[in-house]
Amino acid sequence: xxxxxxxxxxxxxxxxxxxxxxxxxxxxxxxxxxxxxxxxxxxxxxxxxxxxxxxxxxxxxxxxxxxxxxxxxxxxxxxxxxxxxxxxxxxxxxxxxxxxxxxxxxxxxxxxxxxxxxxxxxxxxxxxxxxxxxxxxxxxxxxxxxxxxxxxxxxxxxxxxxxxxxxxxxxxxxxxxxxxxxxxxxxxxxxxxxxxxxxxxxxxxxxxxxxxxxxxxxxxxxxxxxxxxxxxxxxxxxxxxxx
Numbered sequence: 161x162x163x164x165x166x167x168x169x170x171x172x173x174x175x176x177x178x179x180x181x182x183x184x185x186x187x188x189x190x191x192x193x194x195x196x197x198x199x200x201x202x203x204x205x206x207x208x209x210x211x212x213x214x215x216x217x218x219x220x221x222x223x224x225x226x227x228x229x230x231x232x233x234x235x236x237x238x239x240x241x242x243x244x245x246x247x248x249x250x251x252x253x254x255x256x257x258x259x260x261x262x263x264x265x266x267x268x269x270x271x272x273x274x275x276x277x278x279x280x281x282x283x284x285x286x287x288x289x290x291x292x293x294x295x296x297x298x299x300x301x302x303x304x305x306x307x308x309x310x311x312x313x314x315x316x317x318x319x320x321x322x323x324x325x326x327x328x329x330x331x332x333x334x335x336x337x338x339x340x341x342x343x344x345x346x347x348x349x350x351x352x353x354x355x356x357x358x359x360x361x362x363x364x365x366x367x368x369x370x371x372x373x374x375x376x377x378x379x380x381x382x383x384x385x386x387x388x389x390x391x392x393x394x395x396x397x398x399x400x401x402x403x
Contacts, residue, residue: 162253169257170264176231177265187227187269191219192276199280212282213367214336214360216291220270220299221356222327228262228306229319237315251395258307259300259391266299267292283367290366290376297383298359302327304390311397330356355386 177184195215199208270292278284284291305326306319313319333343333351340351351357362379 165253166256166260169254170260173231173258173261174264177261183227187223187265188272190223191216191269191273194219195273195277196280205281205283208281209283209367211336212277212280213291213363214334216270216273216277216295217298217359217363218331218334218336218356219273220266220295221302221359222323222331223269224262224266224299224302225306225309225323225327226320228258228303229309229313229322230306230316232258232307232310233313233316233319255307255391255395259303262303263296263300266296266303270295270299286366286368286370287372290372291363294359294362294366294380294383297380297387298356300387301355301359301383301390304387304394307394308390308397311394330354333357334360336360355383358382358386 177187195212198211198215202208202211274288274292274295309322309326310319313322329350333340333347333354334356335351340348340357343351358379362376362383365373365376365379
């Protein structure tokens, strides 16, 4: 790993995003707009306090998955990645460069969404910094999975089609719509292997109490481990020559 090359890769990705204001607007504003819509749909502060913490992780996860999968696929299909891989650039440098760039975007995205939720009346009984950490990890997880998925798609439309396979099952089984303990045994087992389940559990605990107990720490470590695993698998899909 070369820190200079990694930083240069992150700068390149951030520069590309800066020249695409519509994508930047979507990244920063869509989660906040969706949270605002949720608040006025229910028009009930108690229901909003129940759902908003979990969605603070779900919305960035979905948005970053879409943006990362499409952006990375575009670089694969235009042979940009192939040209980059001919340089003295390691896979780890490339992957970490993407992670740093999208991680900075995720911090801004989650910060704006959390601020909007607080303004809308979200009652954070726990630590704001813990909530931000978990939400950023969720966004990074979406980014890492999007990077991985881009290796199996041949067009941007096909990359979006992977969303029902990688995202929607996690959304349905993460405990947002129905407590996982009340699901059938098979569905509960499936939810146990889906990282978004641990993210939703962690956000629920982090907003309910300021204590960093063992269960909360375990959930955070599981999500962070899934991010690293997805990045490692994504690195394995990078080839010196495209198909």
